[in-house]
Amino acid sequence: MDYIVFDLEWNQPEGVSEEQKKILPFEIIEIGAVKLNSERNLVSKYNRLIKPQFYDRINRRIVKMLALKPGELDRGMNFEDAAGDFLRWCGKDVRFCTWGNQDLMELQRNMAYYGMEALSDRPLKYIDVQKQYSRLRSKGGQISLENAVTAENIIRDVPFHRAYSDAYYTSKILKIIPEDILESVYSYDLYHLPEEARGLKLDDKAGNIWYSPAYETKEDILNTPGIMTIRCPLCTKALKRRIGWFGNPGKVMHAAAVCPEHGHVGVGLKIKNGEQGGVYAEIHSSVITKEEFASLKEKHRKSTAAAGRSES
Numbered sequence: 001m002d003y004i005v006f007d008l009e010w011n012q013p014e015g016v017s018e019e020q021k022k023i024l025p026f027e028i029i030e031i032g033a034v035k036l037n038s039e040r041n042l043v044s045k046y047n048r049l050i051k052p053q054f055y056d057r058i059n060r061r062i063v064k065m066l067a068l069k070p071g072e073l074d075r076g077m078n079f080e081d082a083a084g085d086f087l088r089w090c091g092k093d094v095r096f097c098t099w100g101n102q103d104l105m106e107l108q109r110n111m112a113y114y115g116m117e118a119l120s121d122r123p124l125k126y127i128d129v130q131k132q133y134s135r136l137r138s139k140g141g142q143i144s145l146e147n148a149v150t151a152e153n154i155i156r157d158v159p160f161h162r163a164y165s166d167a168y169y170t171s172k173i174l175k176i177i178p179e180d181i182l183e184s185v186y187s188y189d190l191y192h193l194p195e196e197a198r199g200l201k202l203d204d205k206a207g208n209i210w211y212s213p214a215y216e217t218k219e220d221i222l223n224t225p226g227i228m229t230i231r232c233p234l235c236t237k238a239l240k241r242r243i244g245w246f247g248n249p250g251k252v253m254h255a256a257a258v259c260p261e262h263g264h265v266g267v268g269l270k271i272k273n274g275e276q277g278g279v280y281a282e283i284h285s286s287v288i289t290k291e292e293f294a295s296l297k298e299k300h301r302k303s304t305a306a307a308g309r310s311e312s
């Protein structure tokens, strides 16, 4: 398996209509990538400029950041040719890697706009190098690529803020990620949500995360027993609720149960907007301590008491 470390530059001009933003919020104007083999050694480089077809002007901030020369983008390929060419260059057995969580989403969104065949019909597993690097150095929050490069004393032999250079530096950071993080801290791009009724389970060191399929409304989710059932993160057994769901479905809801084998289990559920419309649930479940269980119980009591007051 090869690692495809890629970075995109995209454009959204100032003052475009909400209607346009809905159709294609960001138009890709450059693809840069580096291919690493399974030993994470560089085997190939990729770089293409793309001639915009959707927006007719470039945001001034982007012109400045990318140091674009006049007429430079006009010499680019059109998106369909460039994306097709890029995917052929990638090959079949690959793992996509990006700095942050937006590039794979925007690539898929642009491909869908041009009616290209989808990369996948379900969530796509990938490596968010920024997330892995943050786990490695255990700094909270998001570190910029430039700061990571400085912190790791990586030689700055290409200028920043072009697609190729950012992919190149991201690949340098990827090389220092230890095997255990590389294998355990992965991400899913949710441009395509799971279709399975029980959703997709993602193992993560922080506990277990499930993603549901897309539904039309919040109520559809709250009325789907398969989603609202509490499952043990370790044995996935369906558990009887000990603390019923409470909280705000627009923000976060909680519930808890006890697994006969693994002890107290707490779950959090968030309803989010799908990238292609509709809503989906993100459910975290983890084994919690007795004290955490007691504190959830207290929050549940207060929340139901407050609801009782507002009803009367």
Ligand SMILES: [Zn+2]
Residues within 6 Å of the ligand: 232, 233, 234, 235, 236, 237, 259, 260, 261, 262, 263
């Ligand atoms: Zn269990």
